[in-house]
Amino acid sequence: MEQNCHIQFKHVDKFYGENKLIQDLNFCIEKGEFVTLIGSSGSGKTTILKMINGLIPINSGEIFINNKNIANENMIMLRRNIGYAIQGSVLFPHMTVEKNISYVPNLLNKGDKERTRKTVKKWMDIVGLEKDMLSRYPDELSGGQQQRVGIARSLAANPDILLMDEPFGAVDEITRKQLQEEIKRIHNETGITIVFVTHDIREALSLGTKIMILQEGDIVQYDTPEKIKENQQNSYIKDLLGEYIDFE
Template sequence: MCIIRFEHVVKILGGKEILKDFNLSIREGEFLTVIGRSGCGKTTMLKLINGLLLPDQGDIFVEETNLKETDMIALRRRMGYVIQNKGLFPHMTVEKNITYVPVISGKKNKEENHKLALKLLKLVGLDEEMAKRYPEELSGGQQQRVGIARALAADPRILLMDEPFGALDEITRQTMQDEILKLQRKLKLTVVFITHDIREAMKLGDRILVMDEGKTLQLDIPENIRLHPINDFVKELVKSV
């Protein structure tokens, strides 16, 4: 089943056409990695999925509902969103960061929220005692795990990730890659994961979307991308793999 679908989407920002007649179907439970040079439209595409941006032309469907006909706030609260700088609130404890979305969605029971925070900390491989700490007291890898826990707090079916491991050292990055794969399979999440690292894209993706200048260059399984690059740009991209 297709859970996200772009149909002839055009997006213009600052007078520039960022996405050009963009079409894409993402299957439920799929891990899709997205790669391309800076400015090719990757992040714009991600923001369109959860309604942070709206298309200038064309249609986007999430869970079979056209975004033009949906409650955007409710939609965003059903999705997880993880970014490179973790996006944590520095003045809140780890527990309050994790339970932020459930609380603003009306779930005010402190005991239930506490149990949820501890459950999610365990899920992402952190000790329960981390709940009382503040983001500045954590390492980069720990902060990123908290960011993922917070994204999972609303029990989403879709997880959007924009270069989440880009600022981590190589050892922590590889550990986090392994962890997100385990989580995706365990929770049966649909993941759209932007990266600038072709090795990361190859390791994580069921399929890889290669973008350039607002369009799809190639969309295929990692092995086909590696063995049958569609043009010189993709060939150069996969040369290091």
């Protein structure tokens, strides 16, 4: 059967000078999938995310979103449909929480303040923030709260795809667990397609509907967590998963 891909790479190459990091990369991410991307440091995880939203140009091959080659798309419109959340706070420091979250909805709603207020409230609820935080500035929030505002802001733009690059890397263990629960719930409730980079194997196995494992720019295994726990394609994957397979 023909796959219906939301995000598709066909024969993609990416070179950094002499470093041929990615050669002939092919994959398909179906709509509504939650793909966790793992692999040792330098294996190309961040590069792949940034190729999806066009922040990093490719040397050859094609990238399709909704079956449209992104090379022919307007990058500003494309990125408006793709949320991007990274580690640490990326909030505008001189704007309140409300201003930060409402920035893009305000553009989309063309000044309809009531509608924007509703959008902000909805996303505050979904990421688990109290409304008394609306008037605070980023430096008046904890790291975990800032991360939640960042996620609310990327989701408030109503994207169909959310790219996350080690988004929970800088928060404490308890907050991390809460954020993992929130993102799982957001995924279930919205059906958004998520590509999530992490170096935390437990996080990758528990959040992903599929796990993509990278080794030096190559996909060495791309499958459900169950299948990956059952059978690892090579010793690199066995080492990477280590204790998490033996645990079961």
